[in-house]
Amino acid sequence: MRHSVECDILLTSANAVASPGGISIETGQSRSVGSDAVQASRGQDPSLQVGQHWQQAPALDVSDLELLHNFCTSTCYTLQSNPTLKTLWRISAPQLGFAYDFVMRGILSLSALHLAHSRPDQRQEYISKAMQHNHAGLMTMTAVLPNINQKNCSAVYLFSVITFILTLASPRKPGDLLIMGQSGIAEWLTLFRGVHAIVKSFHDELQSGVLGPMFSVGSRRSQLRDAHANELGPAEEDHHLGQLQCVIQQSVTDLHLLTIYMAAIVELRKSFAVAYSEEIAALESSDVFIFLFRVSEEYLNLLKDRTQESLAIFAYFCIITKRIENHWWSQGWSDHLMSQIHDLLDEEHRLWIRWPMEEIGWLPSRGA
Known part of the structure; x- marks a missing residue:
């Protein structure tokens, strides 16, 4: 339009208006292939439509993206010495997290504590994020426990492992004996022993599943x-x-x-x-x-x-x-x-x- 030159693509699309509709990139729904050309011919800029769709999209949680990036590029390598298990934490653990919210919460919580350790000037900020994700993960996983099955047993087991590491990485309190708190047996140990008792019923599924290498090692x-x-x-x-x-x-x-x-x-x-x-x-x-x-x-x-x-x-x-x-x-x-x-x-x-x-x-x- 600036140079008063007709666009060959728009002309071709305009000729195809009468043809069967294509698929909208933004919505995935069927629409006319030449609709942008028609809008352009009416003096409407098609890019404005894209902008409207973009403005309606939910805002990115950059904080959580930072935590996930840190886990996949740094934290995952600090959890085990075995090279195979390092790869399991880097690849398989996040994949389980995409399928189960409580696993992803545990991953983000662990990453936040790692950053709290490596960035002391932001320590309290990251510890607060870690506690928020850990609490949310525990709430969700507790609701899942009565309904553990062959499909979700790997996710439940992995979360129990993450919970143990979180216990070690979290700030310590006076009177904390790791497996004993001031009020009795530590919550993480009760959870871990409970999960282990449950997953015995799914031993074969765990051995052959995504966490199989963890059990083999x-x-x-x-x-x-x-x-x-x-x-x-x-x-x-x-x-x-x-x-x-x-x-x-x-x-x-x-x-x-x-x-x-x-x-x-x-x-x-x-x-x-x-x-x-x-x-x-x-x-x-x-x-x-x-x-x-x-x-x-x-x-x-x-x-x-x-x-x-x-x-x-x-x-x-x-x-x-x-x-x-x-x-x-x-x-x-x-x-x-x-x-x-x-x-x-x-x-x-x-x-x-x-x-x-x-x-x-x-x-x-x-x-x-």
Whole structure:
């Protein structure tokens, strides 16, 4: 129009007005191929129609897009050491998130905590976003739990894994013992154990589904853990665990309680074996935290009651958590747990945990 030159395309389209209609790009509905040409011939700019459609579109949530981008380009690589599982977190996890809102909420929450860690000047802003997404995800997933099936079991399981990592990455509170809060067994552990009990019914679907590699790698790591425990020699770590076992045997007269404590030490010894036989870079978080899922419900109840023996055993767990603090989401947990445990022990039982304290380099505050 500016140069007073007729457009060949518009002329061709105008000649096709009488032909059958095409498909509208904006709406996907049938319309006349030459409608733009007709509007142009009437002095109407077709681009204005496109602009009107654009103005009616919902606004982009750039904040959430930023979180998803950060997860796919950075966070996903920090969650596992195994290359296959890194790819699973980068590709398969977001794909599940597109299908299930609660999974995407968990992904965005985890990414927000990662950014809070790497951008301290915006820490509170990202923590607030993380809490919002996590709360919304928990609300949705809780409603799904009674209706878990073959189709959604992978999404529910993945969300439980994300919830555990979120617990480790979230700001810590006084009195928080990771698996025990001030009001009892931690909410995440209750959720995780509940989900595991449910998904046992869908073992085959999970093994053959999108999360299959996660279960395959986990099974191999579990076998490695048992193998290392059977081969364990007279290492320094085992010597100190043996001393802890002796003092508990000498102080606990109730045979039932003694059995519970000894079983917990056996599980801890297995975790020690693999934690000290593997290079730190090759150590998976599951090698350490599997202890939390292998101990009995009775031991957890004793820990909830803050018995001195259960706390002393848990202090030794701090040593192996220290070995995976190269991950941003687990940094500081060993010192935090040791501090909480030390405050709960009397003077006699504080002597029981001198080696774990020295091994992680933790010292009580002056006068404690």
